[in-house]
Amino acid sequence: MHELSLARRIASIIDAKGKAEDVRSVRAVWLEVGPFSCVEPQALRSAFAIAAEGTRAEGAVLEIETQPAEGRCPDCAARQAVLEYFATCDRCGAALDLSGGDALRVARMEVV
Amino acid sequence: MCATCGCDDHSRTIRLEEDVLADNDRHAAHNREMLAARGLAAFNLLSSPGSGKTTLLVRTIDDLRGEAEFAVIEGDQQTDRDAERIRATGAPAVQINTGKGCHLEADMIHRALHELDDAGDLRRNGVLMIENVGNLVCPAGFDLGESARVVVLSVTEGDDKPLKYPDMFRTADLVLISKADLLAHVEFDVAACMSHIHRLQPRADVLTVSAKTGEGLRAWYGWLRGRSSAALAPATAASNMAESA
Numbered sequence: 001m002h003e004l005s006l007a008r009r010i011a012s013i014i015d016a017k018g019k020a021e022d023v024r025s026v027r028a029v030w031l032e033v034g035p036f037s038c039v040e041p042q043a044l045r046s047a048f049a050i051a052a053e054g055t056r057a058e059g060a061v062l063e064i065e066t067q068p069a070e071g072r073c074p075d076c077a078a079r080q081a082v083l084e085y086f087a088t089c090d091r092c093g094a095a096l097d098l099s100g101g102d103a104l105r106v107a108r109m110e111v112v
Numbered sequence: 113m114c115a116t117c118g119c120d121d122h123s124r125t126i127r128l129e130e131d132v133l134a135d136n137d138r139h140a141a142h143n144r145e146m147l148a149a150r151g152l153a154a155f156n157l158l159s160s161p162g163s164g165k166t167t168l169l170v171r172t173i174d175d176l177r178g179e180a181e182f183a184v185i186e187g188d189q190q191t192d193r194d195a196e197r198i199r200a201t202g203a204p205a206v207q208i209n210t211g212k213g214c215h216l217e218a219d220m221i222h223r224a225l226h227e228l229d230d231a232g233d234l235r236r237n238g239v240l241m242i243e244n245v246g247n248l249v250c251p252a253g254f255d256l257g258e259s260a261r262v263v264v265l266s267v268t269e270g271d272d273k274p275l276k277y278p279d280m281f282r283t284a285d286l287v288l289i290s291k292a293d294l295l296a297h298v299e300f301d302v303a304a305c306m307s308h309i310h311r312l313q314p315r316a317d318v319l320t321v322s323a324k325t326g327e328g329l330r331a332w333y334g335w336l337r338g339r340s341s342a343a344l345a346p347a348t349a350a351s352n353m354a355e356s357a
Contacts, residue, residue: 002214002249002253002254005213005215006253013132021126023126027123031132036278037253038252038253038279085278086275104132104133105130105131106130107128107129108127108128109125109126110124111123111124111125112122
């Protein structure tokens with residue numbers, strides 16, 4: 001359950017920014033997550049609810065936006081967005097070379 | 113308070129674009145600098161529990177005695193049994209107990225490095241082995257500042273482990289297929305396993321080894337030698353740049 005460790009980091013990033021911006025409370029947080037970022041979204045949501053207790057982010061909704069990896073076909077050079085390991089080219093069926101897909105970023109937050 | 117109308121209810125959006133692991137990555141970068149300054153190569157050993165990491169490490173330290181000075185950081189939820197096994201070889205070892213934690217993080221390694229350094233145990237041009245918590249999932253996402261990642265997979269675990277735990281195998285520089293002495297007794301297709309690994313990480317090296325019979329260990333030591341001198345290269349390049357600047 002490394003999601004608890006990640007959730008604590010997220011809560012701490014939000015709380016620090018909230019303090020700097022004189023925020024009363026955080027309503028929602030948008031997280032960009034790549035398919036290869038080693039994160040289980042449901043586990044992260046549960047962990048975040050616990051990690052945010054007692055901070056400005058307590059009760060905030062965690063919105064998880066998937067940021068796909070880029071797949072490039074070594075045979076026909078086609079490019080496509082990829083969400084899973086072992087992806088194949090939509091055009092010719094070859095195994096794709098993958099890049100990116102490991103994003104794990106706090107993008108923005110809605111505050112009052 | 114809302115800047116537009118002075119009410120308490122209007123929300124606003126703040127952009128952050130902050131990497132969740134930025135703090136861990138800062139510690140990892142600092143560890144890398146600390147290791148490079150002392151000419152140390154560091155290897156992050158990852159596997160599920162019971163793959164034979166510690167047995168392999170003990171044999172490696174024994175076999176390379178006189179050639180390389182090892183220091184070891186051991187990660188486990190509880191006990192210092194593994195560190196005791198390493199110390200029995202004469203090599204210094206620091207045990208990190210993660211409690212309920214399931215992986216090592218870069219700041220834990222940073223503290224352990226200082227502990228080793230304060231005791232005079234980080235020998236110049238030595239090799240640091242970091243035995244991560246036995247777990248094929250969680251440790252994959254955390255950079256510790258290592259020179260390379262070595263994933264150990266024992267033949268009793270099954271040749272399809274890379275398909276089931278892709279995050280881990282995707283980040284491997286080397287996969288050691290361990291307990292090769294048991295191959296005659298289990299259904300484990302080495303060629304199929306290598307093919308799964310290479311689909312996830314085409315650049316990964318794969319070696320089949322047995323710490324019991326010694327099979328494949330010469331290749332493992334050769335790999336370590338190659339990576340240890342490679343680990344020194346960036347520090348040399350950096351100092352050359354500093355001299356020319």
